[in-house]
Amino acid sequence: MMQHARAPVHAAAAPPRLPRGQHRISTNNRYILVRDHADQEIGTTASRRTRRGDFLRAATWAITQRLHPKAGNTTLRVARDLAARLNADGHVAYCRDTTYKRLGISRRTLERHIAILRELGLLVWAVHGSRTNTRPAGSGEWAGTATIYAAVVPRAWDDAVGHRVRGHGYHARHVGFTEHGRQLAITEARRRTRPSRRRDTPSCKTNHPRPTAEMRGRKNNTSAPHGARPRPRRRHEVPEPYRASPSQAAHAVSVAAWIRPRVPWTQGEGLRRLAFALRPWIATGLSAADLAADLSVWRVPRRPTSPASMIMARWSETTGHDEPDADPCRGEDTPCGVPPNAAFREAMDAVRARLTRLSPPVEPEPDPPGFVIRDRILASLAEADRARRTRTAEQCLTFAEWEAVCDARERAPW
Incomplete structure (x- = not known):
């Protein structure tokens, strides 16, 4: 080994470091940058x-x-x-x-x-x-x-x-x-809360004639003209099937309170909104148990956005189908339809046979066994967990989410 391999190195003394929390202003009132x-x-x-x-x-x-x-x-x-x-x-x-x-x-x-x-x-x-x-x-x-x-x-x-x-x-x-x-x-607070000055052009200003009060006698406490009084605002008109007395509305709320915990897809709706949507069905004489049974067999999404709107829409469809259609043959000038003849039936049978030859009916595939479905579910869950662990810092919205990803990677088996 060479002799100077362990010789000490004489370097210039480093400037003293400022203590923690001390002002970083030099003696000549100039800011000292944090270079280290x-x-x-x-x-x-x-x-x-x-x-x-x-x-x-x-x-x-x-x-x-x-x-x-x-x-x-x-x-x-x-x-x-x-x-x-x-x-x-x-x-x-x-x-x-x-x-x-x-x-x-x-x-x-x-x-x-x-x-x-x-x-x-x-x-x-x-x-x-x-x-x-x-x-x-x-x-x-x-x-x-x-x-x-x-x-x-x-x-x-x-x-x-x-x-x-x-x-x-x-x-x-x-x-x-x-x-x-x-x-x-x-x-600074006054500057932030100061309202901005808006100057309208003369064309935006209007000088409408104002009604003058009628002076009757010597008293000046006179009312404005009859046409100047604001009209009372009309309340929203409730449709006919949804109108109910206070006792009927209270009964609908009690029915909705009985139905909501028994029908899963209605549990995301408010009690009064659900009771309002069920009023026409209750007016037909159905009991709470009958309504719960009917609602349970409806084909609806698992978590609908507005269950009350779906119930009201279904009532509109039901009342529309129940109404009898107008008979087109009642008028004298409107011709009545006639049944198809034999030639037309033969032509339709030929078309159906040709369509059957071109696209024969496909038999439905048998349902896979239970263990195949289970393996598919487990594979999809594993893939989702793997994708969650492979996220980068750019794909995480918050720092806490990135820390959770790092912890999951450390706990993952080799």
Whole structure:
């Protein structure tokens, strides 16, 4: 072994690192960027956790104040895209391969502006992405670990807007305002609640003639003319088969309360709506047991959207078929139909025979045995479970859903 192989290396002394939670403002009142990656973690950052609104305001403030020489409009676009996908904990999945396509920029540009947000103290690492395969060995599939960022705001922004902060680092809390911050907050709240001024063009303004009151005698407490009084609004007219007295309506509610737990597809409907739909059927003299038996044999979806609407539609169809059709032969000018002759029957029989030769009837296939159906169901469930475990971070809507996917992969057998 060479003699200088274990010789100590004399490197320049590293600058002292700022303690956690300390203001990142230098002695000349200039913002100090967070260049060290070790200070861009949740456990070592000097910034506090935040939500969407403060994150966007802090990003806008940092960019407009030119705290970073390379921050610009693209940096603000990246911050807005991350803010739109923040979850309740203030975390967001990086999703680099889909974010740069959505923003219309290159991948390198996205990485550069994400690094700018980290240096400004607006993003910290919650989970580091890794290319380690999280799929079971031997599955022939690969999926890495997603990078998760946490939205934070630096202490310099809290001081600039007059926030009083308790604690240090990521878990610090905003507890109040200074006098200057209170004035800024009041001004911002007034600006948000200020109504927008709308100026209508002269053509949109109308000056309709107004009726004048009739002066009778010396009293000025006179009523307006008869035509100026608003007409009372008419109540909705209930159709004839659904009209009921209070006692009949109460009886329909009791019948519906007896039917609903016994007919599964009606359990998603409200009790009063179901009772209203059943009023015509109850008026015919059917008992609750008869109605439950009839409703149980109807061919309806398993969970219909509106069971009451289906019952009302079925009543309309029933009453329409029960009405006798008008006899077309009653009028003198309308000719009556005649039965088909023998030539027509022979022609129809020939057509039916030809159609039978062209497309012979197909015998129905026998039902598969029970064990085949069971194997198909188990295979479909296994396929669905496999597809659920193979989802990527981009396909998950929330961070909690992605954590559940990762836990399911760890618990999966080899």
